[in-house]
Every structure is written in structure tokens, then in C-alpha cells.
Amino acid sequence: xxxSQSYRxxxxxxxxxxxxxxxxxxxxxxxxxxxxxxxxxxxVRLATLLCCVGLVISCMSETQYAGPLALAVSPPYGGDxxxxxxxxxxxxxxxxxxxxxxxxxxxxR
Numbered sequence: 001x002x003x004s005q006s007y008r009x010x011x012x013x014x015x016x017x018x019x020x021x022x023x024x025x026x027x028x029x030x031x032x033x034x035x036x037x038x039x040x041x042x043x044v045r046l047a048t049l050l051c052c053v054g055l056v057i058s059c060m061s062e063t064q065y066a067g068p069l070a071l072a073v074s075p076p077y078g079g080d081x082x083x084x085x086x087x088x089x090x091x092x093x094x095x096x097x098x099x100x101x102x103x104x105x106x107x108x109r
Contacts, residue, residue: 005083006052006090010045013094024102044101048094055089056082 018025032038061070061078069085070078 005087006049009087009090010048010094013091014098017095018098018102024099044094044097047097048090051093052086052090055086059085 015028017023019028021027029038058067059069059080060067060082061074061080066078067082070081073079073081
């Protein structure tokens, strides 16, 4: 469930902010969807996913395990805040990684 919500947030941010007509990456070109060589590498989404998984593990509070951030919020059992933190973390991580990627090379356009 967290992965699908994070994917939705990434798609929303990509289409609303980065792929708007005057956005950093320019508008989408539908002709590029059938050409693998024209598609950008997906290392930004992979890095975002890995960072969000780290947030989920450190913020979750389950019967067998409570992460360090969950214990810091609500000792002694911890508060399960993994889902909420991951959704906001997805927006932050993807935004930062995508800006860094688009500034580092023009092949992502």
C-alpha cells in the first residue's frame, strides 16, 4: 500500500511540476513512449523508493519491532507513523533527487 501511494505521489509531482509546459523538464512527448532510447533512466525513482523504505522501517511500530523514530515519538511502545512520514518523504526525496538529476545532465529531458 505504501509503494502504491508513493508511486502516485511521484507521478503527481512529475506531471504537475516537472513536466508542465514551462517546467524544468519540459512537456511530455508522446512519441518517446515507444522508444526505449528516448526514455530517461529511472534512477531517481529507485533512489526515492529506497529512501522511503528506510523511512518506513525506522518509523513503524509493530508487535515484533518498533523503529527508532517511532520509539522517539511515543515511548515505550512507539507510534506507528511510517505511512504518513513516507508519503511526505516521497514528495521531498523525489523533488530533491529530480532537481539534482535535471541539473546534473541534460540527457534526462
